[in-house]
């Protein structure tokens with residue numbers, strides 16, 4: 001949520017910042033800005049634009065190239081509004097009233113009203129409605145008071161601020177100096193050759209083109225960055241902190257659309273390959289033909305995981321839907337009681353957590369503020385925290401005691417697709433491996449599911465081949481005002497996910513329901529105008545869902561059915577269907593979700609909407 005970039009070194013900063021902002025635009029896109037500096041005591045060059053980064057880029061291109069080459073320090077921001085409407089005035093960077101400091105900020109300063117009143121009392125005036133402007137004035141207050149020592153001023157200000165922040169500050173008097181800090185909002189510093197230049201980002205994606213050596217700032221740490229010198233880091237109490245330099249490796253091709261019109265479509269089509277990556281080195285066929293699952297997280301924490309009598313899954317959004325599937329997998333294969341909680345509710349609800357509990361936190365970004373807070377709560381109660389995360393080196397990956405990366409590569413489209421199937425794959429491997437260790441799954445069932453799991457990539461390809469058919473089907477749904485998605489058992493969370501995908505990118509209201517719940521209320525909505533997407537694949541509940549479909553049809557509801565290949569019974573019942581290959585019921589979500597993703601995608605494209613950057617949303621929700 002909101003993207004930060006920064007550069008300090010010998011190159012022209014503007015092109016590096018603009019490129020970085022484009023790469024981070026998925027985190028927020030209602031306005032953007034950069035501040036540049038090069039010569040001591042010269043006023044900052046400030047550019048801001050409402051809307052997309054391309055609007056900002058057009059403004060920045062007016063700078064004369066000789067001048068641009070001399071502006072070798074800069075900070076930039078792409079915004080997802082929290083305080084104040086999207087506008088140039090509210091866009092970052094914000095300058096202090098003295099004009100001596102410029103700041104970009106992600107997060108929320110919760111006590112900003114109180115601080116604003118205090119600063120007003122000292123004569124500070126404010127132009128914007130943002131909490132960020134209050135923070136830069138607060139830093140300025142201490143800066144002026146303490147002989148313009150920026151590091152000290154930042155730590156004094158942050159000691160007064162309550163809330164979450166990732167910030168980068170630059171000072172007019174010294175263009176060779178940046179100060180960065182974080183609390184509950186990520187910030188990464190990339191180190192250039194011989195410390196001659198540094199790159200900053202709210203995640204590593206804009207940095208990897210220039211360097212693989214990075215520092216992930218920890219909470220309440222402040223970094224002092226000056227070219228030619230190694231970064232020094234202090235804690236909020238001004239004591240020195242250790243500097244841990246890590247290697248980061250991101251496939252740069254994942255950051256481009258690779259010939260697809262949208263990241264979302266590319267990411268949908270990448271799924272067979274992503275699932276192979278998720279399973280690589282983990283689902284292993286031995287020479288005798290039998291399968292085993294190797295998860296280092298399980299080996300290292302086996303005793304604690306086996307002892308767990310209670311698992312709590314915490315997550316938000318799509319990851320929460322994956323958690324609902326995880327519950328069924330773990331209960332079926334491990335016979336352990338599992339609860340699935342919205343992280344945002346769990347963190348404030350005084351939940352019962354016991355020392356032998358295992359809390360599984362699921363997150364694509366690894367930066368979701370509520371999930372991170374839920375982890376902290378679980379840890380404070382002594383539970384083992386197990387992360388299922390995509391963002392390598394992310395805050396959640398680092399906060400968890402152990403865990404498994406899903407390894408599906410950067411997900412850029414705001415609507416999550418490949419992360420969902422990656423999360424389910426990891427949950428399946430975890431449930432299988434744990435069930436095997438506990439002896440709660442028979443060897444025959446274990447071998448059967450493992451072997452079917454390895455066929456998922458090729459079966460996904462078969463489903464994706466129906467893209468054209470789904471595109472045609474989507475045509476008539478663009479006019480719908482409401483959708484109902486129905487599923488049962490393992491397909492109930494898929495119905496929730498299908499509805500969420502459609503809502504997010506097509507702005508059509510949609511609800512997911514367990515199919516049998518329909519007659520307890522939602523059936524009142526059914527008429528011939530309302531499309532009802534029903535997942536009716538061959539499993540234990542097949543005949544039950546056929547009855548639910550008949551209930552819909554007797555009320556003139558129009559059904560789009562997701563069925564098992566060759567199911568003539570349903571084909572005779574409905575005029576519109578998409579077939580998926582037959583697979584063990586616990587693996588069906590990995591296939592049945594694909595038509596849902598494609599349907600949402602095509603409906604949104606046909607409505608002329610921006611599927612990668614839907615209105616009001618942002619990737620990586622780093623505010624609560």
Ligand code: F6R
Nearest residue numbers: 317318319363364365368415416
């Ligand atoms: C839906 C979507 C969101 C995220 C949610 C959690 O398409 O992207 O609902 O799933 O914000 O995000 P992560 O998984 O990054 O914790």
